[in-house]
Amino acid sequence: MGLGANPAMLSFWRKMTPQERRAAKTGYLALSPWMVGFAVFFAYPILATFYFSLTQWTLVDQPVWIGLDNYVRMFTRDPLFVSSLKATTLFVVLSLPLKLVLGLMLALLLNLKIPGMNVFRTVFFIPAVISGVAVSLMWIWFLNPDTGVVNTLLHYVGVQGPYWFWDLNWALPSVAIMSIWKVGGAAIIYLAGLQNIPAHLYEAAEIDGAGKWRRFWRVTLPLLTPTLFFQLIIELIDAFKIFTEAYVITKGGPLKATYFFLYYFYEEAFRNYNMGYASALALFLLVVIMGCTVFVYRTSGRWVFYEN
């Protein structure tokens, strides 16, 4: 294949004028840092992960070829794999739809033409820029069952608050609530999408007698679908990558309730040094994320509206 491709490329090259060739050389030269980076930081690790996933390997010894054994173990006899998958899926299901809807609602509010809106934009975006570790620590304290703000407020209205991160049933929802707190990040993206909608479309709709609701459903929402689509993919990938919260707050507990997939991967790879098995886990995550992305992309034709 490689040999077959070369003459074709050369004939391409021969047909070019000297100026074109010079431009092409400069172009390739400009791209060269990325090409090196692609080989070293992308192609090599992906291919290597694929190979390692077919081996048993603890980093200190040589990888031993075991074929598909890692995958067989993963799919047939690994309870931790099942619980990590369950926790992650549950987290995605709990946080993703809420984040998309609340982000859009917040963006609609922030898009109102009222003086001082900039201040609110800044305020709502702050949770999205601070680090996962700082946020986690802050929320451990915020949701403290005894002296935390939330349970204190609940106490004032006569409700006994739950143990949040330390309760088997509440730990996962607590992490989801924490991630929804960062909804301002999504709202800013929607806001950019909202501001790209041409005003004349609203004017036309108004002349045709469309009320506020109709304008939202018939103009705003359809024109915002590309943004929604982009955000859906980004959030989906992000939700599968949840890690810091499990590491800092719950250590995957209680009773594996927040044993997220990436946390499991981390423990297998860098605590237990089961590099072969961890590679198989990493590839599985890649396939899931790619699968979800392709699925969203394939079905997007039905609901994403493009102007052109």
Added chain:
Amino acid sequence: MKTDARALSIQRQLRRSAARRRYARLVGHALVYALMIFLALIFMLPIFWMASTSLKLPREIFAWPPEWIPSTPQWGNFAEAFGKYPLARYMLNSAILVIANIIGGLISVPIIAYGFARFEFPFKNALFLLMLSTMMVPGHIKLIPMFWLYSRLELIDTYWPLILPAYFGNPFFVFLMTQYIRTIPRDLDDAARIDGAGAWGILYRIIIPLSRPALTVVVVFTFVWVWNDFLEPIIFLRDWDSYPISVGLAFFQGRYSVEWHLFMGATLVSIIPILVVYFFAQKHLIGGLASIGIKG
């Protein structure tokens, strides 16, 4: 006479409805403000609680009912936190990593993006698509092979694993910068070429100075990502003294989990650089990000 009276009544009616509309708008504004302030207060509660705790006496932090605003703010807590934990050291480490990554981005991103935006060559679109598709792949899949490679090169426990990738062009930034450069009129390139500038002269004299909004995005995003990064430092660094602030904070928690007043102070201090950068950059960010134009 008759027509005059009618005109007058119409005028009066119009004036009344205008007044009513103005009144409705005022009420609408007030309602929106009330709602926004209410939401903002809820959103800020965790941060407020952290700040409040950081100013309390040790015995006040577990008091019930809790005090919202400590009666005598203990400003000395911050000094104590800095004395007790190597906070300054960790923040300095983070700053070193941030600066090294920013330099890498500012060097590599404009060059690569310039190649994509301004030159024609075989396979250009295929390469651009390839670069975009790498953005979809989660970075974690690369950790094991990279860890192996870095340990072979004896670079574990150095900053190289956390810095090097920035010098080879982050695909997201290259994409953003390429889109931005495409908005710069080519006439400017041609004018500079007539003045005798070569391909690289045009990059440094025309493209880079005009790309400030996009470069601001590179700087600010790099700052935020590197400052907040957690997973890579815990994998590639071993020595406590070399930890960035995110890792340092997370590891304190296990060790000194009772001193919440100092601990919340440290957490608060750790986010201040991010907040400062964010406040200063926000105006420029919108312009830089708008050029991506999330559309088909």
